[in-house]
Amino acid sequence: MIISAAVAVVVLVAVVSAVVIVADQPTPPPSPVAILVDPGFSIGGVTSVTFSPDGASLATGDNDGSSYTWSVASRRHSATLTDPASQGVQSVAFSPDGTLLAAGDADGNVSVWSLSSGSQVTTFTDPSDITGSAVSSVAFSPDGTTLATGDGDGSTYIWNITTGAKVATLNDPFSVSEGVSSVAFSPDGTALAASDGDGSTYVYDIATQRLIATLPDPNSHGVYSVAFSPTGKTPGTETLATSDGNGSTYLWKLSTQRVIAIFTVPGGRPAKSVVFSPNAALLAVGDRNGSTYVWKIATPVEPPGLTVTDPHSKAVNAIAFNPDGRMLATADGNDSTYLWNVNLG
Numbered sequence: 631m632i633i634s635a636a637v638a639v640v641v642l643v644a645v646v647s648a649v650v651i652v653a654d655q656p657t658p659p660p661s662p663v664a665i666l667v668d669p670g671f672s673i674g675g676v677t678s679v680t681f682s683p684d685g686a687s688l689a690t691g692d693n694d695g696s697s698y699t700w701s702v703a704s705r706r707h708s709a710t711l712t713d714p715a716s717q718g719v720q721s722v723a724f725s726p727d728g729t730l731l732a733a734g735d736a737d738g739n740v741s742v743w744s745l746s747s748g749s750q751v752t753t754f755t756d757p758s759d760i761t762g763s764a765v766s767s768v769a770f771s772p773d774g775t776t777l778a779t780g781d782g783d784g785s786t787y788i789w790n791i792t793t794g795a796k797v798a799t800l801n802d803p804f805s806v807s808e809g810v811s812s813v814a815f816s817p818d819g820t821a822l823a824a825s826d827g828d829g830s831t832y833v834y835d836i837a838t839q840r841l842i843a844t845l846p847d848p849n850s851h852g853v854y855s856v857a858f859s860p861t862g863k864t865p866g867t868e869t870l871a872t873s874d875g876n877g878s879t880y881l882w883k884l885s886t887q888r889v890i891a892i893f894t895v896p897g898g899r900p901a902k903s904v905v906f907s908p909n910a911a912l913l914a915v916g917d918r919n920g921s922t923y924v925w926k927i928a929t930p931v932e933p934p935g936l937t938v939t940d941p942h943s944k945a946v947n948a949i950a951f952n953p954d955g956r957m958l959a960t961a962d963g964n965d966s967t968y969l970w971n972v973n974l975g
Contacts, residue, residue, distance in 0.1 A: 670694035714936035734765030780810030916946030
């Protein structure tokens with residue numbers, strides 16, 4: 631059989647076109663494995679999210695004035711802990727043993743709840759005379775004996791969980807109007823980092839209550855979030871991550887107070903939340919436009935290994951890894967928390 635040149639060209643074009651069409655099929659974006667919708671409704675939505683130490687539960691803080699706990703296995707809402715002052719909850723944290731949940735609100739109060747009974751066991755009140763000074767961040771010390779609270783008045787307070795007494799006041803050297811945006815204890819509990827809206831992160835020695843490091847944001851933008859790497863448990867080996875309003879997240883070597891890596895959110899959108907994976911191999915950053923990026927820390931110059939996008943395109947207010955690092959929770963301004971599988975090898 632003889633095939634004319636014209637027919638051959640048509641066949642060849644058809645084959646090539648078919649191949650191109652198949653190759654151009656877009657890779658479907660990741661989908662959440664679960665969506666947890668807070669029972670209440672609020673403007674601003676979910677402000678904070680955290681997994682329990684055993685990974686069985688998840689807690690969310692909401693601007694409706696309540697903290698909600700969830701079963702990770704069943705994806706069901708298990709308890710509602712309502713702020714007595716009905717103020718929006720800004721930050722939540724589990725105690726290291728998983729028996730307590732601390733919730734800081736928009737009016738300067740922190741409620742500590744017993745998760746077994748659902749009752750409030752103690753309350754800490756901002757000693758500032760600034761009315762309505764929000765508690766933006768709460769963090770338990772690694773041994774669970776104290777709680778740090780970051781405040782809109784520019785101070786960080788440390789409280790004794792058992793006695794309820796304020797044991798320390800760590801004053802931001804320069805920030806009053808912008809306030810403390812995030813607090814985090816070092817893995818060994820000897821240091822505390824507090825970031826502010828004026829563009830600096832301050833690190834304090836817990837024993838002496840003295841300022842031991844000042845890390846100015848290289849872009850001179852406000853710092854939204856701060857996190858210690860979980861692997862630096864020896865003083866002098868700590869690595870700290872800070873995320874700013876210019877879309878950059880910096881890794882700092884605390885011993886030298888120098889930046890050792892930079893992770894940049896595409897488009898330079900404000901990086902509102904940062905967290906390390908439990909094995910310190912990954913870094914996740916949530917931005918104001920609804921995307922969360924996960925990088926391998928060993929390759930900061932490469933594109934993120936995983937990008938997940940909020941289905942409502944709302945700001946990602948908070949993010950958290952579960953204890954084994956295989957699941958990421960992202961909380962948005964639409965009262966929703968999404969659970970995503972993480973598998974980056």
